[in-house]
Amino acid sequence: MQDTLTPAPDPAPDPAASAATPPRRHQRRGPVWPWLLAVGFGLVAGAASAVAVSGGAIAAGGAGRLDAGRWSTDLTVGAAAAGPWVRARVARVGLLALPRSETVYFDRTADEAGQPLDPACTYAVSGGPLQTRWWSVTVYGADQMLVRNDDKAHSIDVTRAGGGPWQATLGPTRPAGGGLWLSTAGATAPILMVRLYNPKPSDDAALARLALPRVERVACATETAPAAPGGTP
Amino acid sequence: MRHWILLACAALAAAGVGHLVAIGLVPRVIMGVAMERVAEQAGGWNKLFHAPLVTASSQQIVRSSPDLAYSTCALDLTDGPVRFAFNRDAAGSYASVAIYGANTDAVFVRNDREMGADGLRLLIVGPRSPVAARPGEITVSVPSSKALVLVRRLAPDPDAFGRADAVRRDDSCMQVK
Numbered sequence: 001m002q003d004t005l006t007p008a009p010d011p012a013p014d015p016a017a018s019a020a021t022p023p024r025r026h027q028r029r030g031p032v033w034p035w036l037l038a039v040g041f042g043l044v045a046g047a048a049s050a051v052a053v054s055g056g057a058i059a060a061g062g063a064g065r066l067d068a069g070r071w072s073t074d075l076t077v078g079a080a081a082a083g084p085w086v087r088a089r090v091a092r093v094g095l096l097a098l099p100r101s102e103t104v105y106f107d108r109t110a111d112e113a114g115q116p117l118d119p120a121c122t123y124a125v126s127g128g129p130l131q132t133r134w135w136s137v138t139v140y141g142a143d144q145m146l147v148r149n150d151d152k153a154h155s156i157d158v159t160r161a162g163g164g165p166w167q168a169t170l171g172p173t174r175p176a177g178g179g180l181w182l183s184t185a186g187a188t189a190p191i192l193m194v195r196l197y198n199p200k201p202s203d204d205a206a207l208a209r210l211a212l213p214r215v216e217r218v219a220c221a222t223e224t225a226p227a228a229p230g231g232t233p
Numbered sequence: 234m235r236h237w238i239l240l241a242c243a244a245l246a247a248a249g250v251g252h253l254v255a256i257g258l259v260p261r262v263i264m265g266v267a268m269e270r271v272a273e274q275a276g277g278w279n280k281l282f283h284a285p286l287v288t289a290s291s292q293q294i295v296r297s298s299p300d301l302a303y304s305t306c307a308l309d310l311t312d313g314p315v316r317f318a319f320n321r322d323a324a325g326s327y328a329s330v331a332i333y334g335a336n337t338d339a340v341f342v343r344n345d346r347e348m349g350a351d352g353l354r355l356l357i358v359g360p361r362s363p364v365a366a367r368p369g370e371i372t373v374s375v376p377s378s379k380a381l382v383l384v385r386r387l388a389p390d391p392d393a394f395g396r397a398d399a400v401r402r403d404d405s406c407m408q409v410k
Contacts, residue, residue: 034240042244046251050259084256091260091337094296095267096383098331102342134327134387136300144295146287154289154299159389193296197327198344 053085066204070114071106071194071212075204093144104207107193111215117192119184121220122171125192127213129163133198137213139170139182142189151183170215260337267294268335268381271307278309281406286394302397304384306406308332310359311378316370318405319353319384321345322397327387332357335377356409357382382406 064076064086076086077097090097097105110116111123125137136157141147146154156168161180168180170192175181184190194212270293275282284303285291297303308315319330322345329344330353343353356366357373357380366372386401388394 030236034236035243038240038244039247042247042249043251045244046248046253047255049248050252050255053256084253084260087337088256088259091263092295095263095294095337096331096333096381097296097339098329098342099339102329102331102344136298136389138296138298138300140296146289146292146297146299148289150289152288155389157300157389195298 050088053089066207068106068208068210068212070110070112070215071108071210073104073106073207075100075104075207077105100202102198104196104199104202105193106196106212107191108215109189109191111217113217115217117170117184117190117215118217118220119172119187119190122169122173122218124216124218125168125170125180125182125213126166126216127161128165128211130158130196130210130212131200132158132196134158134195135197136195137168137182138193138195139184139187140191140193141187142191144191147184147187147190149183149186151181151185153181153183156180156182171218172221261335264333264335264337264381265379268307268379271305271381272309275305275307278307279315279406279408281306281404283398283401286388286391298385300387300389302386302388302394302401304382304386304401304404306382308357308375308380308382308406309378309408310357310375310380312408314356314358314409316405316407316409317353317355317357317382318403319348319355320400320403321348321350321352322386322400324396326393326397327385328397329385330355331383331385332373332375333381333383334375335379340375340380341373 064074066073066075074086074089076083077090077094077099094105097103117123127137134157136155138155139147151174153174161168166180168182169175170182170184170190172183172185174183182192192215196210199207199210271282272278272280274293282305284293284305287297287299287301287303306315306317317330319328322328325345327345329342331339332341334340341355354367354370355373356370357375359375359378384401384404386397388397
């Protein structure tokens, strides 16, 4: 077994044989392929982990993370102070975001009970005045793009909601009674994003106290349309 | 046994290197692709492109806002600076001009309330560009030879989009000859 690192028992010296075989140092060197395999596997696994941690929400567990209720943000977005992980995450989930001096972005993927937003469910979204020059709430899909449907209900903003308390519906079907609507039709795992342009004040404590919109589950398709007894399966 | 431990250590070290390299590359690669796409849409580098109303079918960039009218100019500062002119909306609607470096950092941001009545005039220079600003121009130094100007104008409905579109037609983005 000359291709392993396990040393073989020393044979009796044989001048003729030693002249015909390469130096012993070379015999002990193992094959290269396990090392190439290990390094290759490591590189791929490392790159895959980078891709994994850079997806999802804008805010992760970094030093810039700030929570306001179920909403979260990373305040270093777009800034030179952003670390490489924040930059990578922003490139994938919020490319060309503005820094906090101009805009603060909060997002959420769960309702008030902490349950992931379900595109088959209907939610009541409610909010009030926000001390910003302009705000909006937009719904995206898991691919970080506007949900691919023709409902023209991807967003609501202060110009539509008004300056006082407001209510909207988040769900797959247009509310029967009209009103503001964020459509999740065609989404897999909806993400809600609030944009706050020129929030005042914008220090960390004030942002953490913001009364951002609440998202409460009303009903889900499986709850609202139970199978009728004796009906077709 | 020692052999396997050494192999595992090599794999772990390679994983660390792979992770850090990939994390460093992700923003530059994605930004590079975005800039190429913007340049392609505009018909070349250093040319202004006014994006249509953002819809589910027209969106190009992750998390675009359907309430904003976007204009872009992909900058190539290799052969010299670029002059950029932004014009304000008389109605005072929100607008901003942001310039992003190749690593996704916003190196310059100014909104409509932070500029004069006639808007903003910028001379955007790269790492090795000579600086030759005109009176009234702001010089913006970008640490990379490629960069991106992104203009946002508030346009939450078709009428507002039409007004923003009329104003932005007077903006310009041109390489200094």
